[in-house]
Amino acid sequence: MAVRSTPAELVEAARAGDRRATARLLTALENQTADAAAIAGLVKGGDAQIIGITGSPGVGKSTLVSALIGAWREAGLRVAVLAVDPSSPFTGGAILGDRVRMADHALDAGVYIRSVATRGHLGGLAATTGAAVRLLEGLGFDVVIVETVGVGQAEVEIASLADTTLLLLAPGMGDGIQAVKAGVVEIADVYVVNKADRPGADGAVRDLRAMMSLVRREPGEWRQPICTTVASEAKGVDDLVAAIAKHHDWLAGADRLADKRRRRAAAEIRARVDAALRERYRVSEDLAEAVADGETDVASAVRRVLGDTG
Ligand SMILES: Nc1nc2c(ncn2[C@@H]2O[C@H](COP(=O)(O)OP(=O)(O)OP(=O)(O)O)[C@@H](O)[C@H]2O)c(=O)[nH]1
Ligand SMILES: [Mg+2]
Structure with a gap:
């Protein structure tokens, strides 16, 4: 195997039963590396x-x-x-x-x-x-x-x-x-x-x-x-x-199985959206302190986090 295998090479090796390839794919997904999206795309279904x-x-x-x-x-x-x-x-x-x-x-x-x-x-x-x-x-x-x-x-x-x-x-x-x-x-x-x-x-x-x-x-x-x-x-x-x-x-x-799978996919998407939103809209220590100290209220703080000044 090449020193740096492509996602496609890893997927092919993993499908053939190569456990190290499987492990590397899982690690890439877990760590959300640059290859993660390509990997997820290769193994749909x-x-x-x-x-x-x-x-x-x-x-x-x-x-x-x-x-x-x-x-x-x-x-x-x-x-x-x-x-x-x-x-x-x-x-x-x-x-x-x-x-x-x-x-x-x-x-x-x-x-x-x-x-x-x-x-x-x-x-x-x-x-x-x-x-x-x-x-x-x-x-x-x-x-x-x-x-x-x-x-x-x-x-x-x-x-x-x-x-x-x-x-x-x-x-x-x-x-x-x-x-x-x-x-x-x-x-x-x-x-x-x-x-x-x-x-x-x-x-x-x-x-x-x-x-x-x-x-x-x-x-x-x-x-x-x-x-x-x-x-x-x-x-x-x-x-x-x-x-x-x-x-x-x-x-x-x-159709219970299909229904269960749809719900599972929805739960996973929701969890990822939650995580992505939390990453994008960080709540700073300073802002929390300002609310705790009564300098501003929660609703205003939320508007500030969302970048919504209107
Ligand atoms: N007597 C008896 N012992 C068992 C049986 N099944 C498992 N054990 C023993 O119970 C202990 C715990 O087994 P595990 O399979 O590690 O249990 P576990 O639920 O995976 O444990 P955790 O992953 O730590 O939560 C081991 O010593 C097993 O050998 C059984 O049917 N009868
Ligand atoms: Mg166990």
Whole structure:
């Protein structure tokens, strides 16, 4: 490869399975280098299934991702994973633990795994992760998995990126009911009770069932299945893969998938517009001080920021 490859050369190499080329493309997008627009233009389109995986720290997300990769690779699909760390400013391989756990797939050219940091990036999670998902999809990956940790805004944003969102729970972590309270339940399409080899898994499934029986649904609405897995032994993974496929079929019917994708594109555009506006219309310290000190009012300050003196 030439010392400095063109975007077209990098895209061609990445499509052929060159992971360094894929990494360089993602880095260019993340850093919004001069090549970013050309790259985005070269990889438009694609038709990946986008899977979000979320849940408390240590429930077994990465272990399950590794098992899912195994199942999808057996089916001949190319799989990419973005491990999103909303708290870290580092990127390109920060989550070492995930790397180690997914080491089974380290030599497989049909698998690409990358850590994504979102803190401090313009447009936040929706813009950075959205762009990365789009690139991987355009490079021809059949499945793009987005793993994110924690409960909160980041998680909800990830769910809006994904076609199908899995919420992982594990017995003894006391997060069954907490998850309900945090409203995460509404974003999940499939529940997974992992670590089913541990005591308390049946109880966790019962709690989830009881909770779901309280939710009223319209006819034809999706009913979230509850899968149980032992990710560390790849047990229950086939049933989970089937549940994900079923949700995808449900989405594909009645134009729901296309609708979801339109909303995703709108969210990404909005996040980028917000970021661009914030860049263009800076709020200076001096102006904030002037308002705080009562020298001017907020409405006048806004007019000044917008350059609108009328
Ligand atoms: N007993 C048991 N242990 C499991 C199972 N799945 C994962 N583990 C273990 O649980 C620990 C955490 O697994 P990870 O896959 O790193 O969990 P995670 O949710 O990705 O963790 P973070 O990325 O740190 O949030 C590891 O030691 C795994 O080996 C399981 O089904 N049963
Ligand atoms: Mg993990």
